[in-house]
Amino acid sequence: MSKAVFIRNAAQLVTLQGSSDAPRVKGEMSELGIIENGSVWIEDGVIQAVGPDTELAEKYEGRLSEAEVIDAAGKLVTPGLVDPHTHIVHAGSRENEFNMRLQGATYMDIMNAGGGIHATTRATKAAPHEELYKQSYNRLNQFLRHGVTTVEAKSGYGMDWETELKQLEVAKQLNESHVIDIVSTFMGAHAVPKEYKERPDEFVHLLVEEMIPKVAELGLAEFNDVFCEKGVFTPEQSRVILEAGKRHGLIPKIHADEIEPYEGAELAAEVGAISADHLLKASEKGMKAMAEKGVVGVLLPGTAYFLMAESANGRKMIDLGVPVALSTDCNPGSSPTVSLPFIMSLGCLKMGMTPAEVITAATINAAHAINRGREIGSLEVGKKADVTIFNIENYMKLQYSYGVNHTDTVVKNGQVVLRGGQLV
């Protein structure tokens, strides 16, 4: 049995209680369930009580001496942040392409010329398992320093069985060894490999008939994702890939309408995807279809920022009833960042979301985007004790004071893993 942890007297304790069964939509996204002078009692990795400090101090009066007490006076306490869309398991970086884009080349030009995703695929293929693990582990440490306690991780820098398997195995090993929880997604359909350029349907066949069944059989992923984009996978090919995943128990996700409108949001609703991600160019019809089916819109304003594109219309999606989540999209080409708090600022400044909405989007709605809404994303009795403490006194300051890492303390599974901004 682990030592109890008592987080006391937070200036604002953001609980987000009451949305474990479904993500928050519309006005619900603004209801943070804040308790002033709030406290949380944690034991055995689980939240045992949440409420005003006076109440909890009385309830646990006889046991205070046995707990690790964290004084959160003057601080903001939130559920551990959740990042529902990353490509952290990769080798190398692509600052050369950043330089090319600053001089006029586009993301797709670079990819079509054999760079972009293909460049990272070459680096990832060449990296031994241990090297890939080490680089990805370091990225997770950086996530933790920014208050993130759960991260989704996609494969997709292999597109051959050997390398896809290596990425998924690294993700599994990271989940076992690092305190951050990793949720795995198979994304063999990240690009069409060069050798299949003239016969992409054969690659789709390979994914559907061989790779997807093997991933499912080995239990190496929960989700199946596809880059549905002009010049990558068509909506028809994407549908075939996502339906094949469903037959093998993999839940569909989709990179949709990122660069050109391509009816990806509509497809997400049609196949019953748990989320549709990017959505910069999503149509109103697609947004409405997502709202109707409860597909979470995972928005990635860091990608729009880094690709110098106009962000997705988060405001409109929320107003239409789409449950919106936020993510870094951490990857070496279009969003090389681990700072979910910075992404939250962009959510406000570039997508018209309010500070309260972006907190919801990076916690409980992000948890729902990876099918974890019942376990994490809010501070309530029975949930996993994943808690982040920021060195600021209210939630608005997290987005207002942008580009600064305010993360002070992180409790993961009931253990203090970051204290005073330092890994424990």
Ligand SMILES: N=CN[C@@H](CCC(=O)O)C(=O)O
């Ligand atoms: N758009 C497709 N995939 C990634 C980028 C991958 C890369 O450029 O390496 C994304 O979500 O942004």
Ligand SMILES: [Zn+2]
């Ligand atoms: Zn992505």
